[in-house]
Amino acid sequence: xxxxxxxxxxxxxxxxxxxxxxxxxxxxxxxxxxxxxxxxxxxxxxxxxxxxxxxxxxxxxxxxxxxxxxxxxxxxxxxxxxxxxxxxxxxxxxxxxxxxxxxxxxxxxxxxxxxxxxxxxxxxxxxxxxxxxxxxxxxxxxxxxxxxxxxxxxxxxxxxxxxxxxxxxxxxxxxxxxxxxxxxxxxxxxxxxxxxxxxxxx
Numbered sequence: 482x483x484x485x486x487x488x489x490x491x492x493x494x495x496x497x498x499x500x501x502x503x504x505x506x507x508x509x510x511x512x513x514x515x516x517x518x519x520x521x522x523x524x525x526x527x528x529x530x531x532x533x534x535x536x537x538x539x540x541x542x543x544x545x546x547x548x549x550x551x552x553x554x555x556x557x558x559x560x561x562x563x564x565x566x567x568x569x570x571x572x573x574x575x576x577x578x579x580x581x582x583x584x585x586x587x588x589x590x591x592x593x594x595x596x597x598x599x600x601x602x603x604x605x606x607x608x609x610x611x612x613x614x615x616x617x618x619x620x621x622x623x624x625x626x627x628x629x630x631x632x633x634x635x636x637x638x639x640x641x642x643x644x645x646x647x648x649x650x651x652x653x654x655x656x657x658x659x660x661x662x663x664x665x666x667x668x669x670x671x672x673x674x675x676x677x678x679x680x681x682x683x
Contacts (some may be wrong), residue, residue, distance in 0.1 A: 588660055
């Protein structure tokens with residue numbers, strides 16, 4: 482991905498007698514922040530049957546007609562303008578978490594896993610993951626997920642698109658009550674760029 486490259490001034494130590502002086506160059510890390518696409522490649526699907534929607538919801542009992550015990554999952558896409566180089570760390574985050582019910586208590590750990598798809602649609606409901614899931618941590622500000630390994634793999638193959646699925650351990654808890662983690666600014670059914678960020682440090 483395109484980013485500025487900084488080169489700190491070389492620190493040159495004075496020569497001592499006839500011994501050549503070592504030259505030490507320091508280079509501060511550079512971070513790049515990508516926003517989720519916020520368009521046709523994102524949304525939610527049920528976990529147990531084909532279907533889709535535009536809002537970014539994960540949890541169970543999405544609406545009164547939703548099968549009790551089934552849940553929904555989120556699909557996200559991030560686009561880089563150029564292939565990534567070395568990756569020191571990468572964090573998937575959101576500061577737009579809105580909670581209905583008790584999903585983090587009732588449905589277990591929230592996981593982020595790499596997926597690959599060209600078109601978002603109902604058929605993704607049972608898409609196989611492209612790697613091992615990583616646990617997301619709920620914070621006072623929202624959620625954070627350490628996705629360093631996922632982004633490193635993408636960098637190794639010069640991939641410019643990175644995609645994730647978010648879902649809880651359990652599809653649902655069967656109690657008939659809605660438990661949802663929702664990500665939105667003002668309209669829960671609107672998917673927008675920047676609801677999630679992918680921060681990559683090199």
